[in-house]
Amino acid sequence: MRGLWLKDFYSIKMYARQYLLLLAFFMIFGISMGNSHYIMWMSLVLGLNLGFAVFPADESGGYGYMLAAPVSRRMIVQVRYLFGLAAGFLIFLCSGAGEIINRMLSQKPTEFWLGEMAVVLGIYLIFVGVLTPVSYRFGVEKARVVMLGLVVVPMVIVFLGVKLIQISVITDALDKMFPQTQTAYGGTFAFLGVGLLVMGISYRLSVRIFERREF
């Protein structure tokens, strides 16, 4: 397993500088705006890019090489998911660092940032959980299209919804539905739990798909 981890690490290392620069930019931008939400959500985008950066190399011959070695198909999938979780953890670290710096610099500390962080991680896990088996089944390019769909469709729905309904109606309804209470706070962590559940189901599905795939 360590050899497969190293492979991914070496593949990403090439782009490490770009990722770090982008992350630094997002953090500086977010902190200067006093907005840690920006850091969290942009970290999500970076994390997804990072998590899927190794797929194309595997698709274009890496899988064949690995399968000619004493590496089981299950282990190949395991490493992919662990890599995805590691990228998620990286998001958490970066967002947390941005939030801590923001709190130190800002006069108005952000409330419920842990809750928002849990939602971001939950979304990340759901994305990875959906896209990974799609990649194994249909390939990386189709998975990218699905990823776009997962981002664009909700955005369009929200955009149209905002256009059709007065914004104050929505915000009042949301405030009633999700008051800033402990229940709402706990709900954000439940969302993280949903993300983990999706990852678990996704892993089993990916193993089944990959074990049947021919090269």
Add this chain to the structure above:
Amino acid sequence: MDAAIHLKDVTKRYDGFTLDHITMDIPKGAIVGLVGENGAGKTTLLKAILQMLDIEEGEIAISGRSLAELGSQWKDQAGVILSGVEFASQMHARQLGNCMRSIYKGWQDEVFEKYLRDFQIDKKKLIKDYSKGMKMKLDLAVALSHQAKILIFDEATSGLDPVARDDILDILLEFIQDEEHTVLVSSHIISDLEKVADYIAFLHKGKLKFYMNKDELLYRFGVVHCTPEQYENIPERYVEGCRKSRFGCEALIRDRESFQKECPEYTVDSPNIEEIILFYVKGETR
């Protein structure tokens, strides 16, 4: 002699192509050359052995144990070169060695370093910047650096200059010296196989046309150059194939020794393996 790889009725079906009931034993201590035209099924057969695809019928065993029983761990003893696969082109050779050290139990750093020096591979250059020949040599270095007992090579010498090809063939001959090591190599460069192979397996359109000891193959077959009228007089049971041109006929004769006793008036030349294969692929039968 023990079979390093045993294939029995191995069948794989695709739309428009079937690898059709391949049966052969790859003996220990031998170099077996797998030849055939493009699309004959050579790579499909090698991938079936490597469990990269599932066969629909038949059985494959490694040293007497079925693949289902062995799982993937037997590949710790297999050095593989497959065309069209690469580990990660964003690495350089040293990093690749670090990965392989963790994957193969028998990995030997000093052997890998030796091959990198012998093949003059730049350890700091990214693999994606290597020429085709360099990539092949790197794959070969990896395949030979973890105490493999079986080498499975798919077009391992293609893209290499004649000197490099000769070096690789020498390595293969050295590899099987102790008769515990086995090589299964597919190649279009039949002259390479003629130099080193002990057995030749010829695949044509998914079928195994022959699988023979190389010397026996070259001894058994012969080529007769004759006129069309003379060709018509050759007993049919001896004719494997015929190629006609405006200059005359060439007939591939099986069982040369018996033919020469029965038809001493014909001059029978010794073919090479490439000629035999061309007769099978392009030759006509009566």
